[in-house]
Amino acid sequence: MANVLIKAVIATLLLVMAQVHASNETDMTSSIPSDSNAAPFIDTRIIERIADNKQTMTIVDVGVLATRGVFEAKQRWQPTLLWLQSQIPNSEFRLHPFTLAEMETAVEQQSVDVVVTNPGQAVRLGRQYPLSWLATLNSKLGDGTHVIGSALVVRADSHYQHLVEVSGDKIAAVASNAFGGYLTMQLTVQNLGINPTAFFSDVSFLGFPVDAIIYQLRDGYFDAAVVPVCQLESMLEEGLIQQGVFRVLDDISPDNFACALSTQLYPNWSIAKTSAISATLAKKITRALLALPSDHAASIAAYSTGWTPPISQLSVDQLYRDLDIHPLQRPWWQEAAVWIKKNQQWAWVVFLFVLLLSVYHLILEYRFSRSERKLKATLNRLKEKNAMLEHAQRVAIVGELGSSLAHEINQPLAAILNYSQGGLLRINKGADASAITPALEKIQQQVKRADGIVQRLRALINKRAVAKSPCDVQALLTDTLELLEYDFQQKNITVSQSCVGNAVELEADIVGLQQVLLNVLNNAADACLMRDPAVPINNKISIESHYSDDRLILTVTDNGIGLTATSTELQNAFFTTKKDGLGLGLAICRDVIEAHHGQFSLVAAAPIGCRVSIQLPLP
Amino acid sequence: MSQKPVTGHEISVPVYVVDDDESVRDSLAFMLDGYDINATTYAGGPSFLDNAEIMLPGCVILDSRMPELRGQDVQAILTQCNSPLSIIFLTGHGDVSMAVDAFKSGAVDFFQKPVDGEKLVQAIMLAADKSVARSQQLSALLSYQSLTEREQEILLLLVQGKRNQQIAETLCIAVRTVEVHRSSLMKKFQAKTIAELVLQYGLAIN
Numbered sequence A: 001m002a003n004v005l006i007k008a009v010i011a012t013l014l015l016v017m018a019q020v021h022a023s024n025e026t027d028m029t030s031s032i033p034s035d036s037n038a039a040p041f042i043d044t045r046i047i048e049r050i051a052d053n054k055q056t057m058t059i060v061d062v063g064v065l066a067t068r069g070v071f072e073a074k075q076r077w078q079p080t081l082l083w084l085q086s087q088i089p090n091s092e093f094r095l096h097p098f099t100l101a102e103m104e105t106a107v108e109q110q111s112v113d114v115v116v117t118n119p120g121q122a123v124r125l126g127r128q129y130p131l132s133w134l135a136t137l138n139s140k141l142g143d144g145t146h147v148i149g150s151a152l153v154v155r156a157d158s159h160y161q162h163l164v165e166v167s168g169d170k171i172a173a174v175a176s177n178a179f180g181g182y183l184t185m186q187l188t189v190q191n192l193g194i195n196p197t198a199f200f201s202d203v204s205f206l207g208f209p210v211d212a213i214i215y216q217l218r219d220g221y222f223d224a225a226v227v228p229v230c231q232l233e234s235m236l237e238e239g240l241i242q243q244g245v246f247r248v249l250d251d252i253s254p255d256n257f258a259c260a261l262s263t264q265l266y267p268n269w270s271i272a273k274t275s276a277i278s279a280t281l282a283k284k285i286t287r288a289l290l291a292l293p294s295d296h297a298a299s300i301a302a303y304s305t306g307w308t309p310p311i312s313q314l315s316v317d318q319l320y321r322d323l324d325i326h327p328l329q330r331p332w333w334q335e336a337a338v339w340i341k342k343n344q345q346w347a348w349v350v351f352l353f354v355l356l357l358s359v360y361h362l363i364l365e366y367r368f369s370r371s372e373r374k375l376k377a378t379l380n381r382l383k384e385k386n387a388m389l390e391h392a393q394r395v396a397i398v399g400e401l402g403s404s405l406a407h408e409i410n411q412p413l414a415a416i417l418n419y420s421q422g423g424l425l426r427i428n429k430g431a432d433a434s435a436i437t438p439a440l441e442k443i444q445q446q447v448k449r450a451d452g453i454v455q456r457l458r459a460l461i462n463k464r465a466v467a468k469s470p471c472d473v474q475a476l477l478t479d480t481l482e483l484l485e486y487d488f489q490q491k492n493i494t495v496s497q498s499c500v501g502n503a504v505e506l507e508a509d510i511v512g513l514q515q516v517l518l519n520v521l522n523n524a525a526d527a528c529l530m531r532d533p534a535v536p537i538n539n540k541i542s543i544e545s546h547y548s549d550d551r552l553i554l555t556v557t558d559n560g561i562g563l564t565a566t567s568t569e570l571q572n573a574f575f576t577t578k579k580d581g582l583g584l585g586l587a588i589c590r591d592v593i594e595a596h597h598g599q600f601s602l603v604a605a606a607p608i609g610c611r612v613s614i615q616l617p618l619p
Numbered sequence B: 001m002s003q004k005p006v007t008g009h010e011i012s013v014p015v016y017v018v019d020d021d022e023s024v025r026d027s028l029a030f031m032l033d034g035y036d037i038n039a040t041t042y043a044g045g046p047s048f049l050d051n052a053e054i055m056l057p058g059c060v061i062l063d064s065r066m067p068e069l070r071g072q073d074v075q076a077i078l079t080q081c082n083s084p085l086s087i088i089f090l091t092g093h094g095d096v097s098m099a100v101d102a103f104k105s106g107a108v109d110f111f112q113k114p115v116d117g118e119k120l121v122q123a124i125m126l127a128a129d130k131s132v133a134r135s136q137q138l139s140a141l142l143s144y145q146s147l148t149e150r151e152q153e154i155l156l157l158l159v160q161g162k163r164n165q166q167i168a169e170t171l172c173i174a175v176r177t178v179e180v181h182r183s184s185l186m187k188k189f190q191a192k193t194i195a196e197l198v199l200q201y202g203l204a205i206n
Helices: A002-018 A022-026 A039-051 A070-087 A100-108 A119-126 A179-191 A211-218 A231-237 A279-290 A297-301 A314-322 A332-342 A344-428 A433-461 A473-490 A510-530 A567-571 A585-595 B022-034 B045-051 B071-080 B096-104 B117-145 B149-159 B164-171 B175-188 B194-205
Strands: A058-065 A091-098 A114-117 A132-137 A146-148 A150-155 A171-173 A203-205 A224-228 A246-248 A270-273 A469-471 A493-500 A506-508 A539-547 A551-558 A599-604 A610-617 B015-018 B039-042 B059-063 B086-091 B109-112
Touching: A058 A070, A058 A100, A058 A279, A070 A091, A070 A279, A070 A297, A091 A100, A100 A114, A100 A119, A114 A119, A119 A179, A119 A270, A119 A314, A132 A279, A146 A179, A150 A179, A150 A211, A150 A231, A171 A179, A171 A211, A179 A224, A179 A314, A211 A224, A211 A231, A211 A246, A224 A231, A270 A279, A332 A344, A344 A433, A344 A473, A344 B022, A344 B117, A433 B022, A469 A510, A473 A493, A473 A510, A473 A539, A506 A510, A506 A610, A510 A539, A510 A551, A510 A585, A510 A610, A567 A585, A585 A599, A585 A610, B015 B022, B015 B045, B022 B039, B022 B117, B039 B045, B045 B071, B059 B071, B059 B117, B071 B086, B071 B096, B086 B096, B086 B117, B096 B109, B109 B117, B117 B194, B149 B164, B149 B175, B149 B194, B164 B175
Parallel strands: A058 A091, A058 A114, A171 A203, A171 A224, A493 A539, B015 B039, B015 B059, B059 B086, B086 B109
Antiparallel strands: A114 A270, A132 A270, A150 A224, A150 A246, A469 A506, A539 A551, A551 A610, A599 A610
């Protein structure tokens, strides 16, 4: 304690001399902030050395891992530091409790001279920074040196019996890089053949102090908790929790091991020096630590039986490797870069292969799009040809029908003409009525024959039985527009469609109705083309379906040439205003719609065009 | 339609009607009878070719579309056997190319049904005249072809206006021989005067 007094005096001196860096140093036990800079310590040390000319005061900053909080850390380690101070003359050991992250920062910035930490972090730090191991803490448990592991704790009244049952449930742990608090358990789970990701799918990391995890488990925030071994027993001993409240699953602790344990055991905490202190001082520290009696207050405070020379940390290295997170392990991209450097020829082969593939892909893409265009063009041509063929076929059928009809009708007409001429000749010659009678009779016969032909033709036309079936007019409209799509596209006609009310099916002659729609739409298209081309209007046809309770009103409006004939003329079959029209379209439409008990009408549309209205009764 | 009957035309040659349609056949005959033309009707090409006097002058009204033998085929057969018959086509559905073919093959006229009687009768009269002329021409040609080589030589010289004496000198034969040949010539051409002989020769050469 004398050293403490000396230190206090020096610190006061410093305040006067430097007037800087004072606040943190006055209380040597206060923890330094995690983001503290290394510079103040070094500066301070130099100044201190200058300050005391006769006796150089050695100051050693000791970082310890505060697993159970700052207070507990001080309680646990301050006696050991005091022991060291007493063993090494003119030295002062300052305690700095750290979390895992703070410890790493401190080592990285060399703001501490000596670190005391768990094996997990010891290996992590040792593989990244120049640390020299001085001694390993000796425990009264087990073999003394291997005492670190995890316990999977559940509430005693929970239904869990084995580790595997916890998989996927709410688990609390310290941190993803905590050794006893998480990593050892992760490896155990992995070794059991369970996917750790699935097992810890609902894990929460609560950090230090570990006591908080136990409390949260007790309060039912979690189903299980991963804690460092002996945590439960320590808290029990300290009276923080009650006996029988918690259970540890799959306890595999050895006989001489007093704490419940769910995982393998790893080496105990170790102490290491950084490159900031000399080998001489390190030697002195090691000697002092090894000399610490097992029953000394400092040993007891550290839950230990003193210190032993450093033991192998191979098992920890293996754990990191098995979990694929060893600190010396390079990230995959670095590995890949190294491989590529080593095997340049293969890398080039792969690169060229990928390049070739890309080029090949582009070529394929290009060819594909080209053939697609070709295909589309061919399809269009095909449609065009198809339309032409259909037209030719219609013309041929009409021609054939007309020609045979003409021949059939012609024969009796010729005979009638002959008889009548012959009869007239005889009358003029003053022949007797009896000479004319047979001719007249024969004329009658020929008239009957002609009539028979007409009747036969009519029967032929009416032969198609009108079959009425349920018909969705909207679907029929879509089908019909599809038939005309190419034609309309060629003629630059846009069609718009709208539907008001609930579309319902009606009983109809589908073929007949489609004929009507085709005729009406074709008429509309023709009307658009017949309009004076100088008028700058886009050809448009709009189709509106209006469903009401008892009827469907379908209107087709075009902006074409409009009506040039009277409605009486439009009623007649064989009346046409088209150059090559037969004048049958509207007559057929009217017949079909009337067969459905509907109405068909044509009116002029404003300002230009024509509106066809088809009314059909709904069932 | 003609209201003024054409009468008084005596048709000296027979008129045939060939049509598969009975009513057309019958009505045509009825009408032609009104014009005092007595037509013989046949229901088809084969019966016409078998029964009609096809090697004598006459006029045939042919339907083009018939089931057994088409009108055109009948025409071809008649042409082949040098028939003097004149042909008038009467068809239910004719077109320009059909008419052109018919005229090229020597048809006198081409009508579509129904036909005006007046026009048909005029065509028949024309056809009858042509047929007679054709018949005469054919018989003159036959007569000419029946001449011997010597007779043909003498005929040529006669037509040139030479006398028997001159012919005998030209051909280095006796005048008597020329006279015998000349009488045979006159007989073969059924000519009474030298003028008739020249006329017949003209027909044959034409």
